[in-house]
Amino acid sequence: MTSKLPWGTQPNPLLLAPMQGVTNRGLREVFGTTVVPDALFTEFVRVRPGSATPVTNADFIEATTEVPGVPLVVQVIGSADEGVVQACQDLVSRGVQHINVNMGCPWGRMTSILAGGGMFSAPETVEPMLSELREIVPGSLSVKTRSGIDDERQIFEVMPAFEAAGIDFLVVHSRTVKQKYTGAANHDLTREIVERSGVPVIANGDVTTAVGAAEVVEATGAAGLMLGRGAIADPWLFNRIRGTAPDKPNGEERRQELACHLSMLLSAYETIFHGDAQILAKLKSVIAMIPDPDQARWCKSLKKQKRVLSLRTLLNDSVSSFESLRAVDLAESRHR
Numbered sequence: 110m111t112s113k114l115p116w117g118t119q120p121n122p123l124l125l126a127p128m129q130g131v132t133n134r135g136l137r138e139v140f141g142t143t144v145v146p147d148a149l150f151t152e153f154v155r156v157r158p159g160s161a162t163p164v165t166n167a168d169f170i171e172a173t174t175e176v177p178g179v180p181l182v183v184q185v186i187g188s189a190d191e192g193v194v195q196a197c198q199d200l201v202s203r204g205v206q207h208i209n210v211n212m213g214c215p216w217g218r219m220t221s222i223l224a225g226g227g228m229f230s231a232p233e234t235v236e237p238m239l240s241e242l243r244e245i246v247p248g249s250l251s252v253k254t255r256s257g258i259d260d261e262r263q264i265f266e267v268m269p270a271f272e273a274a275g276i277d278f279l280v281v282h283s284r285t286v287k288q289k290y291t292g293a294a295n296h297d298l299t300r301e302i303v304e305r306s307g308v309p310v311i312a313n314g315d316v317t318t319a320v321g322a323a324e325v326v327e328a329t330g331a332a333g334l335m336l337g338r339g340a341i342a343d344p345w346l347f348n349r350i351r352g353t354a355p356d357k358p359n360g361e362e363r364r365q366e367l368a369c370h371l372s373m374l375l376s377a378y379e380t381i382f383h384g385d386a387q388i389l390a391k392l393k394s395v396i397a398m399i400p401d402p403d404q405a406r407w408c409k410s411l412k413k414q415k416r417v418l419s420l421r422t423l424l425n426d427s428v429s430s431f432e433s434l435r436a437v438d439l440a441e442s443r444h445r
């Protein structure tokens with residue numbers, strides 16, 4: 110049987126995490142053409158309960174805009190009685206292949222109903238919903254989950270439902286919903302989940318360096334890694350983990366990598382957002398996710414810019430000598 114996994118038979122896949130407000134189609138295009146993750150995920154598509162059109166047009170555009178050659182997984186959030194199955198049917202009818210169900214979102218309304226991390230409150234609803242989805246999803250069906258609401262052993266209560274419904278893989282961020290982003294991801298627990306799971310497990314949480322990535326793979330035995338905040342702060346993290354970019358670039362190299370990336374991101378944002386204020390706000394929200402003390406002054410000066418043109422000029426000044434370095438990385442990515 111051929112693999113339904115988005116990354117096919119590629120061992121140790123590296124995936125870009127879904128991040129609401131961050132991993133829009135512009136950012137995915139930049140990652141997909143530079144560091145080429147083994148799969149990209151959309152921000153979550155929120156199902157609109159009771160609406161004749163459970164998926165908005167904006168979400169349809171996001172869900173169907175792919176980077177050629179890079180598999181796209183569309184993430185949905187919602188519960189069966191809110192119309193998540195109908196929403197997925199609509200997505201599939203527009204060509205979507207891979208669907209991921211969010212069972213981890215810790216924010217606001219998502220946890221007060223049976224969606225996102227809130228689905229842990231009603232584990233009996235999980236298998237019927239996933240089984241219905243299994244019938245209609247042509248490519249992979251997967252779940253991205255935290256370890257529980259306030260008890261990290263809760264995941265073991267729902268794992269049998271995932272497998273009974275026939276999901277293809279599971280992404281685990283080993284923090285509870287209550288923890289939000291405090292503390293550290295518990296990769297000892299990830300290891301236990303890997304050991305007890307009948308489907309491939311992708312480990313997620315707090316991977317920010319190549320060394321850290323190797324440690325998590327070694328400690329957990331996970332089938333692959335999903336990179337979130339670490340990849341936004343350091344897009345070349347994908348290549349560092351693959352060994353095709355230096356693990357510890359010096360300050361100048363790091364500045365140039367970031368400048369090149371942000372410059373490409375700015376160009377992508379100019380095509381999907383409108384007006385300097387919106388474009389700059391989006392780019393600055395990405396810059397705010399770069400917690401690098403060595404680049405803090407430079408990032409601050411980028412964030413001070415009030416026009417797209419002046420921001421571009423500042424980035425261009427830092428990019429100049431980077432083109433050749435990027436060309437090498439691109440060539441290596443293609444030859445992988």
Ligand SMILES: Cc1cc2nc3c(=O)[nH]c(=O)nc-3n(C[C@H](O)[C@H](O)[C@H](O)COP(=O)(O)O)c2cc1C
Nearest residue numbers: 126127128129152153211253282314315336337338
């Ligand atoms: C700004 C932001 C938005 C996020 N949005 C989503 C989302 O839409 N769907 C989802 O499953 N997880 C979402 N997450 C969680 C990440 O996908 C990931 O599980 C989490 O950040 C832990 O991984 P990391 O330590 O590599 O960042 C979001 C995280 C952040 C920081």
